[in-house]
C-alpha cells in the first residue's frame with residue numbers, strides 16, 4: 001500500500017479498500033456563558049442546555065452514519081465554567097460512541113493543564129486526548145495516522161509546526177492527518193498575539209495533505225498546493241458575531257479521490273443582525289410598522305435578533321426603545337434593539353439658540369472638533385452619544401441608553 005499525492009490534487013491511492021469517514025467538530029464551548037450577546041440569564045441557561053443537546057445529536061449522527069473516528073479540535077468546553085454535571089455528561093456521551101474512537105486536541109478554553117478535566121477526569125477507553133504541546137502520532141485504523149498536540153495553558157502562543165517535519169515512513173506508509181486548535185493565518189504574523197498561529201504553507205511543509213482545525217467559529221475550508229485545512233466552525237453559534245450556518249464536518253477518505261468534505265448543519269440556535277434605517281420615520285409607529293413588515297416577510301419566532309437602528313433620526317422621532325421592544329418582542333425568540341442613529345441636522349440650528357440647550361450643543365460640537373474628529377470611531381461615538389443623551393434630557397424624554 002502506498003500513499004501517492006498527485007501534484008494538483010491530494011489523491012489517496014491504494015490506502016484503503018473501503019472509505020474511511022471522520023466526523024470532525026470543534027468549539028462546542030459546553031457551559032459557555034453567552035454573556036457576549038447580553039442574553040438574559042434564563043435564556044443563556046437554555047442556550048447552554050442546547051449545547052448539550054447538540055453534542056447528543058452529533059454523537060447520534062456519528063453512530064448512524066457509521067463514522068470510523070470522531071475528532072475534536074479543541075474548545076470542547078469552557079474550563080473556567082465547567083460543571084461536574086457537564087463533565088459527567090461528556091464522558092457518558094463519548095462512552096455511547098464506543099467502539100468508535102474519539103481524538104481530542106485541547107484548545108485555549110479547555111487547555112490540558114494539571115487541573116483540567118483532561119488530566120484529572122475519568123474518560124472512557126475509546127477517548128484519546130493529546131496531552132502534550134509537541135506533535136505526537138496515533139494510528140487511525142491501519143492506513144491513517146493522526147498527528148496532534150494540545151494547548152497546555154490558555155495562552156499557548158507557539159506555532160506547533162515550527163521546526164516539525166513528518167518522519168519518513170517505516171513499513172507501510174499511513175496517510176497523515178493533522179488535528180489542532182490553531183489560528184490559521186494567510187501569512188506569518190510578527191505580533192505574537194495569536195493562539196497557536198500557523199499558515200497553510202506550514203502545514204504543507206510539515207508534510208500534511210489534510211488538517212482538521214478548530215478555533216475559528218465560522219466554518220471555512222482553505223486550500224493551496226495539495227493541502228486542505230478545514231474549520232468546521234462552532235456546532236452552535238455563541239452570539240451575534242456568529243451568524244449563518246453552523247454544524248460539523250464529515251470527511252471521507254477513499255482510494256483515487258481527494259478527501260471529500262461535507263459540512264453538515266446541526267445548529268438549533270440562530271443569531272441574526274438586521275439593520276433598520278429610521279431616516280423616513282417621523283414617529284415611532286412608522287418604525288414599529290417596519291419591524292412588523294420584517295417579521296411578516298420571515299418567521300423570526302425561533303431566532304435571536306439584534307435590530308440595529310441606523311441612519312439620521314428626524315427631530316420629531318423619539319426612539320423609546322423599551323416601549324418599542326415591548327411592542328414587538330413576542331415575534332422573536334429574543335430581541336435586542338440597538339440605537340446607532342445619528343441626530344438630525346437640526347443640531348446646527350439648536351447650536352444657534354441663545355439657550356442652555358444651545359450652549360450645550362455648541363460645547364459638545366467644539367469638543368468633538370477639538371478631540372473627536374480624528375479620533376477612533378469609538379471615541380467619536382461617545383461624543384455622539386453625549387449629544388443624543390443631552391438632547392433627550394433637555395427634551396425631558398426618557399433616556400434610552402445604548
Ligand SMILES: [Mn+2]
Pocket residue numbers: 027029075109215216217
Ligand atoms: Mn473557540
